[in-house]
Amino acid sequence: MVWIxxxxxxxxxxxxxxTLVRTAVxxxxxxxxLRGERDGRRSYYRLTADAQTEFAGAAALLYGPAPAARWQFVLINGPAPDEIMQGLERDGFAKLGPRLAMGTHPATHLPERVVVFDATLATQGGALKDFVDExxxxPRFAAAYDEFLHRFGGFSQRIGDGSSLSPLACLVARLLLVHQYRLIxxxxxxxxxxxxxxxxPGGEARRVFADLYVRLSEKADGHVGRHFIDGAGRLPERTPAGANRIERLEALRADPI
Structure with missing residues (x-):
């Protein structure tokens, strides 16, 4: 929970x-x-249970080791499949037909009328790469990773050990780092x-992300602990989940792939 x-x-x-923050919230x-709570004149917000589940899944991808590919076919039954298909494509699935999509990780938040098939990959080499290209x-994702590397690789070189940045600047930089990386x-x-x-370029982008996140986190977490509050008082600088995240990223920046 955090104070608005x-x-x-x-x-x-x-x-x-x-105004934009309040509108978005x-x-x-x-x-x-989000779910809101009031204490006197102050409003506090926390993730709902569904949002927390989604957050945990995203965090496992962002801060953990690269997951093993789990190939799936998703068949959309019933009327108006376009909305479901668009959601699958946003999650990295490939559209193979108006009602059929394929991905390498479990599909989430699907209605009951959707049928999911687990598949085993039995092809390697040129044929697989030809299929993937189609x-x-x-190239769109590669270009986005290249842009990420250009922006945050240059930032990483300019800040050195981060001593010139204020704790708030470290927090803001870390938020922007996560935001830009997760979009890809x-x-x-x-x-x-x-x-x-x-x-x-995905592996190098992952290394830059992990390295910058770790380097920014001591000051960023310190700012949270000194200034962020919930209904009971100040938030802790470091939580067990946060410490585990840093430990995983330490390993990733040494061996990103």
């Missing part, structure tokens, strides 16, 4: 107004992603290395 005033202050530092509450727009990583198909083209 902390969200407003943090967002203000990157040019997001209080209200929409997330209406969508069932099914997914890999949670949407790309998570293909096995054998199916990727030569020179795929």
């Amino acid at each position: 005033g902390n969200l407003i202050e943090t967002c203000r530092s990157v040019g997001i107004t209080e 209200s929409r997330l509450v209406a969508a069932g992603r 099914a997914w727009n890999l 990583m949670l949407r790309e198909p998570q293909l096995p290395k054998s199916a990727l083209p030569a020179g795929w």
Whole structure:
């Protein structure tokens, strides 16, 4: 749980107004992603159970080792399949037909009328890469990773050990780092290395992400512990989940793939 005033202050530092923050929070509450609580004149918010489950799944991809590919076919039954298909494509699935999609990780948040088949990959080499080239727009993801590396690789070199950054600047930089990385990583198909083209930039982007996250976190977490509050008082600088995240990223920046 966190006080909305902390969200407003943090967002203000990157040019997001209080009005926009409150509008976004209200929409997330209406969508069932956040739950609000009041204590006197202050409003606090936390993730709902469904949003927490989704967050945990995303965190496992962002902060954990690369998952093993688990191939699935998803068949959409019933009327109006387009909305479901669009959601699958946002999650990195390839559209094989109006009602059939394929991905390398479990599909989530699917209605009961959808049928899911687990599949075993029995093909390697050129045929697999030819299929991947047709099914997914890999150049789009490669270009996004290259842009991420250009932006945050340069930032990483400029800040050195981070001593010139304030704790708030470290927190904001870490938030922007996660935001930009997740926009690519949670949407790309998570293909096995054998199916990727030569020179795929995803591994280097993962190393830069892990390295910067770890380097920014001491000051960022310190700012949270000194300034962020819930209904009971100040938030802790470090939680067991946060410590586990740092431990995993330490290993990733040494061996990103």
